[in-house]
Amino acid sequence: MFDILMYLKVFLVGGFICMIGQILIITTKMTSARILVTFLLLGVFLEAIKVFEPLKEFAGSGVTVPIMGFGYSLAKGAIEGAETGGILGVLQGGLTATAAGITVAVVIAFIVSLFCSSKTKK
Amino acid sequence: MEVFERDKKYNEYLQSKIPKTKPWPSLFHAFWIGGLICLVGECIKDVLMYFFPEMSATDAGIWESVILIAIASILTGFGLYDRLGAYAGAGSIIPITGFSNSITSPALEFKREGVIFGLCAKMFTIAGPVIVSGLVACVLCGIIYLIF
Amino acid sequence: MKKIGKQTFIFEKYPYLIGSYSIVGPKEGKGNFAQYFDEVLKDDTYGQKSYEKAERKLFLTAVERAMGSCGLDRDQIDVLLGGDLMNQIISSNFTARQLQLPFLGLFGACSTMAESLIVGSMILDGGFANNVACVTGSHFSSAEKQFRYPLELGTQRPPTSQWTVTGAGCSILSTTKSSIRITHATIGKVVDWDVTDANNMGGAMAPACLETLSTFFQDTNTTPDDYDLILTGDLGKLGSEVLRDLLEYRGYKTSTNYADCGQMMFTNDQKVFQGGSGCGCIATVLNSYVVQRMRLGKLKNVIVVGTGALMSTVSSQQGDSIPGIAHLVVLKAEK
Secondary structure (H helix, E strand, O other), rough: OOOHHHHHHHEEEEEEEHHHHHHHHHHOOOHHHHHHHHHHHHHHHHOOOOOHHHHHHHOOOOHHHHHHHHHHHHHHHHHHHHHHHHHHHHHHHHHHHHHHHHHHHHHHHHHHHHOOOOOOOO | HHHHHHHHHHHHHHHHHHHOOOOOHHHHHHHHHHHHHHHHHHHHHHHHHHHOOOOHHHHHHHHHHHHHHHHEEEEOOOOHHHHHHHHHHHHHHEEHHHHHHHHHHHHHHHHHHHHHHHHHHOOEEEEOHHHHHHHHHHHHHHHHHHHH | OOOOOOEEEEEEOOOEEEEEEEEEOOOHHHOOOOOOOOEEEEOOOOOOHHHHHHHHHHHHHHHHHHHOOOOOHEEEEEEEEOOOOOOOHHHHHHHHHOOOEEEEEOHHHHHHHHHHHHHHHHHOOOOOOOOEEEEEOHHHHHHHHHHOOOOOOOOOOOOOEEEEEOOEEEEEOOOHHHHHOEEEEEEEEEEEOOOEEEEEEEHHHHHHHHHHHHHHHHOOOOOOHHHHHEEOOOOEEEEEHHHHHHHHHHHOOOOOOOOEEEHHHHOOHOOOOOOOOOHHHHHHHHHHHHHHHHOOOOOEEEEEEEEEEEOHHHHHHHHOOOOOEEEEEOOOOOO
């Protein structure tokens, strides 16, 4: 259950992916929205060519916590939808698979911003 | 033509003046913070599956994202996530927590402009492109699977 | 005519700088000019509900206290000149609404302080008024919100970035005699050497500053050595080094008498990369350090150059390069 080797792999792979992102930021001056989009699309692409699943088996949260995991869920939902429900399945699949994440992000953001305000940087 | 030459020369000169910062410290910061966030996620999943043995791995994965997103949003509200971001760079942008931060931070910033046109409308200034490009790409991907 | 050379104007009799006030935020209050500022805020919201409102209150305080510093009442001010970085210069507009003074709103981005001094000097030297108030300022958080990212977004600032100064400065120009007089002014042209990086404003504005300075030296037939201090607005560390190189390339050697407000505003351990920027940068330094040193007679002949980057977020996103502008005034200490 609590597998130390797995934790090591999660840490190393997750850290490595973020490090690649940092290299991109330094070399191309990408903004955070661009970085997020790039890695999301990378996740979609890796799932489309069926590489993401083995990666997930290997590193667990190391690949699913980075935003590419979000892309993976979208693509997986759409592909599964395509297999079971045709066009309608494709249209529903992506958001169905990621509904919880998007909804909670929006709802919590709404609640938090009712109670907090942005503070100036020091 | 002369103007073009001058501008080109000036921009080259300007590039050479930009201070060269050593990349290694920032790469290391991104590495260990990013790895740590992923590790926290894995632990959340394992703890959930330990206490709720009947939970499927997929559901545990969804709970993992939900909890990480919630934590990041609350940290953003307390003004802590931007400090983490200043230290870690991509290490706190790329994990799903960075996505959550990119939704909460504009909502906080623009709430003075009202709930509708401020908070709700501006919430997606950074996350909007992520959701749009993700949906377009996944529909494309699904259609390709339908055809082949 | 009161114009010499290509772009330089001479003021023969007036105007005198009789009153000044500078007010800054807490971060600036820990910087290099801390001891010179008239007022340092403990809290940069200034008791207001938003940063935009705080910026207005900074402006209002600056004007009222500047009038107080030379013992003028509100009805003795003939014209208020002001500008800021917010869309439609709202900070100045709302301050003018509050003060109920005849008002000309100016926009020259971060060069607005110099621009307002030039316009004010012309009004006075033309004999149209007795007292003119010139006010500009900026606020880090409101500028960040309008031009960059939300404050709470976790991103790293690039190494070429500058830190918008929270603060406002106001100068009162008058026909009444005092120890500081504005003698020359050069109105700059918009100069664009095709720099597109909005995170490198110093580099984008340096060519405009170069053009204005070298035109001024040609028009007046002087050299940098003739002045105690040449003070540029907010080129920052990188931009001021670039300007030194460019000036040298044109044959004007600058020594220790050249300085940049943005470069000097913060200390090295305040983590602001290239230094300060914004309208408030030169406005606060001019109305504190420069004015005080001139009154003491430590500085006699000072060139002040306000530098501005005239782009908007829209033009930047559409890939346009950044046009720069620089306006120059010369201050002389007189007995």
